[in-house]
Amino acid sequence: MLAKAYIASGFLPSEALTHDGPRRPKAIVLLSGGLDSTLALHMMKEMGVDVVALSFKTPFCNFDCGRGACGGRIGDTASKYGVEWRQLALGEEYLEMVREPKHGYGSAMNPCIDCRVMMFRRAKEVMKEVGADFVVTGEVLGQRPMSQNRRAMQVIEKESGLEGLILRPLSARLFEPTLPERMGWVDREKLLAIHGRSRRVQMSMAKEVGWRDYPNPGGGCLLTEAGFARRLRDLLSHVRHPDQNDVDLLKVGRHFRIDASCKLVVGRNELENDELRGLTRKGDLTLEVVGPPGPLGLLRGSPEEGVVPLAAEIVSRYSDAPKDALCEVMVRPWGGEVRTLKVKPAAPEDVAKMLI
Structure with a gap:
């Protein structure tokens, strides 16, 4: 009945739905590089499912921040299992979603439900493109409060157009059987019923498989961090259409709101000074103390009279002058x-008032 319903709706995952030929079922596995999604991929391969790994x-x-650590880990996993790996970048449309998420934010600026909907919609597109039958994710019921509760998961499935087509192997037996289970593409008896935040079962599975090097649990998303969220709120309140450079700047240094049109970012170490140099673009000013060691400051915006000297005072405050x-x-x-410019370093209490 479920298969017929999907055919009637005009959505046909692939030929595996309509014939008993030799082709094996095929799945899109959302692979983050973490333990849970890697276990989900492992389980699918153990069941003979063809896999295309998809990451976003x-x-x-937060994991790579341009340095490739997360992407390298995902690529290594895909290579180890001999599966195709695709990575999709979510850019401007993601920024617009973060500005006004339909389902609101979590503890900080994390629009987890809207984020998952967007990712699953893109996964659905890839599923059609490669002729896959369903989507697999390492999500665990109750592990994350906003997006991995039962109601949120139902909303995400419905709004992404993938009702019945998202298989969560680690928690599958806590849900009604999905289409892949009903069609016999995967063995429900080999799926799990993990619930909650404990990773004891997953770590035990990893030990059995022989995995030792896997990342610690925790968010790879800066939107869940309170300090970063404050910076992002400030950016969105002053810049209508921020770009990737604006976002990357949020990840570096101390941030000061000078006035409605200007923000100053001050490096905290030599590495951040170098990153700020790399992020400098047309219209920006950089500031450095002459002589004593100190940070690089990047002033962005349209400075009115008095703003540049004030920025210089803040930069010198963090130098050895x-x-x-x-x-x-x-x-x-x-x-x-x-x-x-010749300035006196700003007083700590004045600097604190401008710190974002």
């Missing part, structure tokens, strides 16, 4: 002439 790169990924004497700060416009 959002503007707010004497706090009670004038120091020289080099101001470098993008593609413009360098000039210097």
Whole structure:
């Protein structure tokens, strides 16, 4: 009955739904590089399911932040199991969703339900493209409060257009059988009934398989972090259409709201200073103390009179310059002439008022 309903709706996953030929069932496995999704992939391969691994790169990924650690881990897993791996980037449409999520936010700025809906919609597109039959995810019922409760999972399935086609092997026996189970593409008796935040069962499974090097549990999404969420709220309240560079800037340094049009970012170490140099673009100013060691400051916006000297005072505050004497700060416009200012380092209480 379930298969007929999907045929009637005009959505036919693949030929596996309509004949008993030799082709094995095929699944899109959402692979994050974490333990749960890797176990889900392992279970599908053990059951003889053909797999295409699919991962997503959002503007707010925390694991790699441009350095490739997460992507490398996913690629290694896909290679180990001999499966095709595709990675999709979610860009401007993701930023717009974060600004006004239909289902609201979690504890910080994390629109988990809307995020999952977007990812599953894209997974559905890939499923059709490669002729797969269903989608697999490592989600565990009750593991995450916002998106992995029963009601949220039902909403996500419905809004993504994948009702009955999302298999969660780690918790499958806590749900009604999905289409893959009813069609016999996977053996329900070999699926699990894990519930909650404990990872004891998963860690035991990993030990049996011989895995030792897997990431600790925890979010790979910066949107769940309170400090990052404050910066993002500030950005969205002052910039109508932020781009990836604006978002990447949120991941670096100390942030100060100077006025409605200007923000200053100050590096906390040499690595962040280098990252700020790489993020500098047309219209930005960089500021550095001349002489004593200190940070790089990046001023973004349209500075009115008095803003640049104030930014110089903040930058010098975090340098090794004497706090009670004038120091020289080099101001470098993008593609413009360098000039210097002599300022006194800002008082700590004044700096604190502007810290985001």
